[in-house]
Amino acid sequence: MKKKTELSIETTEMARVLKALGHPVRLYIIQKLSKMNACCYSGDLVDEIPVGRSTLSQHLKELKYAGLIQGEVEPPYIKYCLNKGNWEKARKMFNELFTENEQL
Amino acid sequence: MKKKTELSIETTEMARVLKALGHPVRLYIIQKLSKMNACCYSGDLVDEIPVGRSTLSQHLKELKYAGLIQGEVEPPYIKYCLNKGNWEKARKMFNELFTENEQL
DNA sequence: TTTATATTTCGCAAAATAACGAAATGATAT
């Protein structure tokens, strides 16, 4: 093969998810939501994570944009939970990545 | 908890791996090495991936730094393979991430 | 209506990343 093809959409999409997870603060949030199978509030997180409120908000926004979490308005709070559907998709992608098979 | 602790080393380390995988070119390389259970040369990759030689080299360096691949000098080539040990570690980390359990 | 509370957006600065081509490296072949 001498042709430079574009990388597949699947690869690009998966890289986007990995990138969203590739920051300690964001990974911590996802670990927490995943492991405890729970939801959380920005105000709780800001006490556990060494980062300011506005920065935390920015990270939550990115996780939301990547489709990994979703926010539910619950005045005066916003409750953040895993996006179960996309999380399951991610699980499958990762599984496939770690499953050795012969074809490309 | 009102104390802002540092994020754990485990989380920080895992984020580093995820970050290394969070770029389409790097993910493509890892997918290839993982799925085909094979090794490859920079010169082969440069024909498949829409990026220049020096840029590709940079990405390989990052994957190496993250411990995901290793290079074996085989003049005049360099043969890149998955770092099996670390790859297995990564697999376990990911598995744990996707395994719901109650404790944090 | 004013006050308080939780969170986000804005504006900015510093740092990191991505990409490129030219030049360097290291090895072999002529």
Added chain:
DNA sequence: ATATCATTTCGTTATTTTGCGAAATATAAA
């Protein structure tokens, strides 16, 4: 000694990311 080949390093530029505090938003309580 010179030429060739695969790859990396260097120097640079453009873009993105990260982080902060101040200001804005939205909602509820006094």
